[in-house]
Amino acid sequence: MATEAQTHENAVETAMASSYGIDLVELRAKYAFERQKRLNPRKNEQFIEVTGDFSHYIDDPYTTEPLVRESVVEVVDAVVIGGGFGGLLAGSKLRDAGIDNFRIIEKAADFGGTWYWNRYPGAQCDIESYIYMPLLEETGYIPTEKYAYAGELFEHAKRIGRTFDLYKAALFQTQITQLRWNEEQHRWDVATDRGDQISARFVLSASGPLNRPRLPGIPGIASFRGHTFHTSRWDYGYTGGHSRGEMVGLNDKHVAVIGTGATAIQCVPYVAQDAARLYVVQRTPSTVDVRGNRPTDPAWASTLQPGWQRARMDNFIATLNGVNDGPDLVDDGWTHLAYDTVNSLRKPDGSAFSPEEMAIAMEIADFRKGDDIRARIDRIVQDPAKAESLKPWYGMVCKRPTFNDEYLDAFNRDNVSLIDTQGRGPDRITESAIVFDGVEYPVDCIIFATGFETGTAYSRRAAFEIYGVDGLSLTQKFANGTSTLYGLATSGFPNFFMMALGQNGFKPNISDTLEEQARHIVEIVKSTLDQSKTRVEVEETAEKAWVAHVLDLAKIKLPYFEACTPGYYTGEGDIDKGLLIDTYAPGPIEFTKVIDAWRNDGRPGLVID
Numbered sequence: 001m002a003t004e005a006q007t008h009e010n011a012v013e014t015a016m017a018s019s020y021g022i023d024l025v026e027l028r029a030k031y032a033f034e035r036q037k038r039l040n041p042r043k044n045e046q047f048i049e050v051t052g053d054f055s056h057y058i059d060d061p062y063t064t065e066p067l068v069r070e071s072v073v074e075v076v077d078a079v080v081i082g083g084g085f086g087g088l089l090a091g092s093k094l095r096d097a098g099i100d101n102f103r104i105i106e107k108a109a110d111f112g113g114t115w116y117w118n119r120y121p122g123a124q125c126d127i128e129s130y131i132y133m134p135l136l137e138e139t140g141y142i143p144t145e146k147y148a149y150a151g152e153l154f155e156h157a158k159r160i161g162r163t164f165d166l167y168k169a170a171l172f173q174t175q176i177t178q179l180r181w182n183e184e185q186h187r188w189d190v191a192t193d194r195g196d197q198i199s200a201r202f203v204l205s206a207s208g209p210l211n212r213p214r215l216p217g218i219p220g221i222a223s224f225r226g227h228t229f230h231t232s233r234w235d236y237g238y239t240g241g242h243s244r245g246e247m248v249g250l251n252d253k254h255v256a257v258i259g260t261g262a263t264a265i266q267c268v269p270y271v272a273q274d275a276a277r278l279y280v281v282q283r284t285p286s287t288v289d290v291r292g293n294r295p296t297d298p299a300w301a302s303t304l305q306p307g308w309q310r311a312r313m314d315n316f317i318a319t320l321n322g323v324n325d326g327p328d329l330v331d332d333g334w335t336h337l338a339y340d341t342v343n344s345l346r347k348p349d350g351s352a353f354s355p356e357e358m359a360i361a362m363e364i365a366d367f368r369k370g371d372d373i374r375a376r377i378d379r380i381v382q383d384p385a386k387a388e389s390l391k392p393w394y395g396m397v398c399k400r401p402t403f404n405d406e407y408l409d410a411f412n413r414d415n416v417s418l419i420d421t422q423g424r425g426p427d428r429i430t431e432s433a434i435v436f437d438g439v440e441y442p443v444d445c446i447i448f449a450t451g452f453e454t455g456t457a458y459s460r461r462a463a464f465e466i467y468g469v470d471g472l473s474l475t476q477k478f479a480n481g482t483s484t485l486y487g488l489a490t491s492g493f494p495n496f497f498m499m500a501l502g503q504n505g506f507k508p509n510i511s512d513t514l515e516e517q518a519r520h521i522v523e524i525v526k527s528t529l530d531q532s533k534t535r536v537e538v539e540e541t542a543e544k545a546w547v548a549h550v551l552d553l554a555k556i557k558l559p560y561f562e563a564c565t566p567g568y569y570t571g572e573g574d575i576d577k578g579l580l581i582d583t584y585a586p587g588p589i590e591f592t593k594v595i596d597a598w599r600n601d602g603r604p605g606l607v608i609d
């Protein structure tokens, strides 16, 4: 029997939903039904790691020159792991702080990180480039478009490298094999696959949250005799062409793209144009909203005043979090999404919702936004059956929202077929075909747009182990979950700092998060060196208190994520391991206040010897 409170709640729900023309009961049931089809009991275990027979999937297809260099034996103040935007921000701040004796170790042949590896056709930043591309004012660069393409992002990484004289610090094509804390010297012994032996006072790890490609655990995947590659290692030697198409090598090929996440959304229109036949193999459709890219207006660019980039980044995050009283400067799909799902919510008479009403209003708004996304599909995709298959039925932030103006239209082409696997994925792969529901789809080439490892051990994704005090490995330390103070450092691993996503304030504009982390870490490094101290370690009690606080606050997010169709934001169904659950629930603006107060307070919980 329903309690009086439940009856009241149901009455409030029904009244609110019907005023918006939404049938809450029906939509909840539909979302739950679609989610059910996609549940996979193997969760994160369903994916294949790119090791052993699959390790060639992470070979570098962009470098033909093998590196020949002597091993390096040296003593430095700092080693930065990774030469992507995180490592570049760390390097630039070390230079600004006057700390010049450092190395950046990077497995690729140049700076760029994500933008070194992801050169697939159509690759583009999905956050506005004026806020996503770091250090624009410092490098004196204005992006050519609102959403710059990968080549421009890669060039910008190199520009940062040149501007801050980081090339001379770089060891490219070098993979760290082990980090070991040396308690006698208060230093990290860094070993690499080039035989380097580097003794570093500090290590700043910026190896990236989405750096290690993963493959789908489809039976028979290894038996395929045609050509295959992962989107983050695009094989232009096979496809021909370049990042904006003209892939003549595909003109006579039947190609399958497996996956329909943010990467596939961008590359599918290009493969559709060039392949003889394209099969898009879908397990769960993405939400695809308007992109609206446009060239940079030089008149606008000429009005920009010093400090404009930080102000624009702050404006974006304030808009997303509903605390922007001024204009929406970025004014794009992200800010509209936030407005439509949260910030526009007012009662018709303008008065505030009660917390109970607010929760319902947010659910209704999320459903309404979903309806917009589904209506857009009906408007663009001519075949009603395909349109139906392409419709997403889950909450708007269950998966990374995508924005694209060509993807849906690609399904109007005669040479493009959608294999809607109804949440299951293909049944198997044979020597020459993809098989689903008893039908064979013969293909020459399979392109895996299946994303990157998340929720696996930090050291597995970094591809080396880190041994702290008393030889404890980071894998052992994190066996029961990540444990850090502000996402920056962990006890038992002195002088080791992480630029990761967990346990701090998540911003969709990851460059903004990385900038904040790099700033705090370099300040700590500088202050330690200035005091002629040699050892910095987080206190276990402070770390445990922070983790408990983050997890406690995260409970508020659970009902939303528990109803989600699985994806990497929600740990592939293991919500505790999801990318978003481990972040500070009150949001990035509140997190910045917390960490700034901590710094201004003399950083309690951080012991400097």
Ligand code: NDP
Residues within 6 Å of the ligand: 038, 124, 125, 126, 127, 210, 216, 217, 218, 258, 259, 260, 261, 262, 263, 264, 266, 281, 282, 283, 284, 285, 400, 423, 424, 425, 426, 449, 450, 451, 452, 566, 567, 568
């Ligand atoms: P995702 O993890 O987002 O997508 C992987 C895709 O592979 C999903 O569609 C998934 O389906 C599918 N898949 C996995 N296993 C199978 C299977 N067995 N059969 C069929 N399909 C399968 O990876 P992406 O590379 O697309 O994106 C990763 C992240 O990288 C993005 O979320 C974004 O953060 C970032 N990115 C950023 C861009 C930018 O512009 N800055 C551009 C591109 C990516 P299912 O949904 O059912 O799990």
